Amino acid sequence: MKARVHVMLKDGVLDPQGEAVRHALGTLGFAGVQAVRQGKVIELDLSATDRAAAEHQVRAMCETLLANTVIETFTVEIA
Amino acid sequence: MKAAVVTFPGSNCDRDLAVAFARAGAEVVRVWYKDTALPAGVDIVGIPGGFSFGDYLRCGAIAARSPVGRAVADHAARGGFVLGICNGFQVLTEMGLLPGALMRNAGLRFVCKPVTLTVATANSAYTGGWARGDRIILPVAHHDGNYTADAGTLARLTGEDRIAFTYAENPNGAMADIAGVLSANRRVLGLMPHPERAVDAALGGTDGSVLFRSVLGAFAPV
Numbered sequence: 541m542k543a544r545v546h547v548m549l550k551d552g553v554l555d556p557q558g559e560a561v562r563h564a565l566g567t568l569g570f571a572g573v574q575a576v577r578q579g580k581v582i583e584l585d586l587s588a589t590d591r592a593a594a595e596h597q598v599r600a601m602c603e604t605l606l607a608n609t610v611i612e613t614f615t616v617e618i619a
Numbered sequence: 620m621k622a623a624v625v626t627f628p629g630s631n632c633d634r635d636l637a638v639a640f641a642r643a644g645a646e647v648v649r650v651w652y653k654d655t656a657l658p659a660g661v662d663i664v665g666i667p668g669g670f671s672f673g674d675y676l677r678c679g680a681i682a683a684r685s686p687v688g689r690a691v692a693d694h695a696a697r698g699g700f701v702l703g704i705c706n707g708f709q710v711l712t713e714m715g716l717l718p719g720a721l722m723r724n725a726g727l728r729f730v731c732k733p734v735t736l737t738v739a740t741a742n743s744a745y746t747g748g749w750a751r752g753d754r755i756i757l758p759v760a761h762h763d764g765n766y767t768a769d770a771g772t773l774a775r776l777t778g779e780d781r782i783a784f785t786y787a788e789n790p791n792g793a794m795a796d797i798a799g800v801l802s803a804n805r806r807v808l809g810l811m812p813h814p815e816r817a818v819d820a821a822l823g824g825t826d827g828s829v830l831f832r833s834v835l836g837a838f839a840p841v
Contacts, residue, residue: 553767556725556792605684608677608713611720611767 541586543598544617547607548579582606594618620645620838623661625691627652627682632668632704632815639815640665643831652685662838663700664691666707668760668813678721678763679709688714700744700834701807705761708799708809717800717809718776719768724761725792731760733823735787736798736812740780743805748833755826757812759790764811766793766800776800784810 549555555577562576584601588594598616607614622640624647626633637647640663648658652671657664671682682688688710695701695716703711711717724730733756738749749755768776773795776782783799791811799810814827 553722554725554792556723556727556765560727605676605680608680608720610712610718611722 541588541591541594542619543584543586543594544619545582545584545598545602545606546579546615546617547582547602547612548577548614550611550613553611591618620662620835621648621658621660622646622663622665623648623650623657624665624667625650625652625687626667627669627671627685629671629673630667630669630706632706632813635813636665636667636704636815639818639827639831642818643828643835645831645835650687652682652687655686655690657687657690657694661694661699663702663834664694666691666701666703666710667815668705668707671706671710674763677709677713679706679711679713682706682710683713692716695802695807698804698806700837702745702834703807703809704813704815705759705764705811708811709763711807711809716807717802718772719766719797719800721761721763721811722765722767723763724765724790729760729762730764730790731758732790733758734790734798734812736784737787739782739785740801742780743783743801743808744834744837745801745808745830746783746833747836748829754787755829756817756824757814757827758816758823759812761791761811764791764793766791766795766797766811768794779803781805783808784812 558576558578602614622645738753781801785796814830817827
């Protein structure tokens with residue numbers, strides 16, 4: 541079973557890297573980019589076969605290590 | 620006083636920190652990240668600067684969950700002293716021993732230079748050798764020193780006089796110019812500047828030695 545975790549900075553936390561990307565896009569002529577937020581995608585290959593158990597396990601991984609919930613939020617997809 | 624200096628894969632200020640403690644008069648023991656316990660009788664744990672685990676995932680994130688991390692957390696829970704410098708500060712926020720987080724510098728550049736700091740409180744074992752408002756110079760060398768916390772946390776840090784140092788000129792976008800913060804019991808200090816790189820007149824000044832002498836003084840026999 542595969543899981544995909546998206547980690548993003550919380551709303552309201554400034555993202556200087558996203559802002560630099562937005563600026564670079566403007567320099568390259570891509571007009572109308574209002575904002576860029578940069579995050580992470582983490583893919584996990586799990587031996588679990590039960591969907592709910594896998595999601596529970598991955599959420600625990602996010603809380604413990606994969607995301608820093610002081611500044612980040614996460615979403616979990618089980619595929 | 621007995622000081623333990625932790626080394627993670629990628630630490631690069633561990634020896635400097637050990638020398639700084641030793642010069643101030645501490646007995647220094649070195650601890651490896653796989654160690655599950657601290658040596659007996661350790662009073663203070665030093666978490667050094669560097670790039671532990673290559674800064675993978677987030678700076679300090681993997682180090683904070685390494686085997687020695689639990690021993691350091693237990694030490695802090697017993698009221699033990701912990702000093703985290705640069706990457707060590709990042710590790711302490713990742714462990715939850717200090718509030719907030721260190722994000723990428725606002726200017727996106729690695730900043731490596733001496734900076735002027737203001738001692739924001741003299742009320743700690745670390746800063747008792749200065750007076751509030753003293754100006755000191757310590758080197759910084761980091762890419763992720765942009766201190767970030769929510770409004771409630773910032774208000775609590777200010778209200779409880781837990782901001783230890785502020786930048787005179789903010790080099791990284793840190794909220795409220797914060798360069799270092801204390802725990803609620805004032806025994807855990809994290810700071811981005813490097814006091815251990817300022818303990819020798821021949822090597823960039825001696826302002827940092829005040830911190831080590833102060834904390835040693837806190838353990839002096841009465």
